[in-house]
Amino acid sequence: AQTVTQSQPEMSVQEAETVTLSCTYDTSESDYYLFWYKQPPSRQMILVIRQEAYKQQNATENRFSVNFQKAAKSFSLKISDSQLGDAAMYFCAYTQGNAGNMLTFGGGTRLMVKP
Amino acid sequence: NAGVTQTPKFRILKIGQSMTLQCTQDMNHNYMYWYRQDPGMGLKLIYYSVGAGITDKGEVPNGYNVSRSTTEDFPLRLELAAPSQTSVYFCASSRLLGTEKLFFGSGTQLSVL
Known part of the structure; x- marks a missing residue:
């Protein structure tokens, strides 16, 4: 079974600084997708960024980028120029490409942003 | 543009x-x-549907049932609620x-006491 591990239960960052959230996963598949979801205090999960395993190029979305290391099975999220609105729980998630009916989530990292 | 709407937002069951x-x-x-999120944990899939009339089990289906009669609606039924079903x-x-x-809804916080 696939597993997703987020080793940092909590992280904090100063406003305008950069922070990196870690995620590792375990799979024997070659076709899969990785995601970072944000869960603010409102509880509603919001997609931050998505990466296809077959793409070598790291995905980016404005201030959010990933460092996808396929051989190491690592998928970290970098948030640049952190803003107060970035404070939330962040979840890393995995799904297989040919049966993408189930996302496997990590346990989450709580990000605090200090003004 | 409502997106995904869940009701109720909170509920206490015996x-x-x-x-x-x-x-x-x-x-x-x-x-x-349908996913559930236990305190301090990630989400786990309960059931999913690929279209009206078609449903299948996820990782943690026991104690739940679903139906999908229309494209728009996907209700989740809890029968004989147990404390282990306390979750979001x-x-x-x-x-x-x-x-x-x-696209996620805003969640239902359920407590079984």
Whole structure:
């Protein structure tokens, strides 16, 4: 079974600084997708960024980028120029490409942003 | 543009009671999902549906039932509620199966006492 591990239960960052959230996963598949979801205090999960395993190029979305290391099975999220609105729980998630009916989530990292 | 709407937002049940969590989406998505989130944990898939009339079990289906009579609605039923079902429940939908972006509702916090 696939597993997703987020080793940092909590992280904090100063406003305008950069922070990196870690995620590792375990799979024997070659076709899969990785995601970072944000869960603010409102509880509603919001997609931050998505990466296809077959793409070598790291995905980016404005201030959010990933460092996808396929051989190491690592998928970290970098948030640049952190803003107060970035404070939330962040979840890393995995799904297989040919049966993408189930996302496997990590346990989450709580990000605090200090003004 | 409502997206995915869940009701109720909060509910307290007594052990053995039953209830239905409602979920509706207005994006004409074929794929819908129910997840639960236990305190301090990630989400786990309960059931999913690939279209009206078609449902399948996820990782943690025991104690739950679903139906999908229309594209828009995907209710989750809890029969004989147990304390282990205390959790936050999320409904989600997607345009394509799982590998694309999921749109989530705001969740239902359920306590079984």
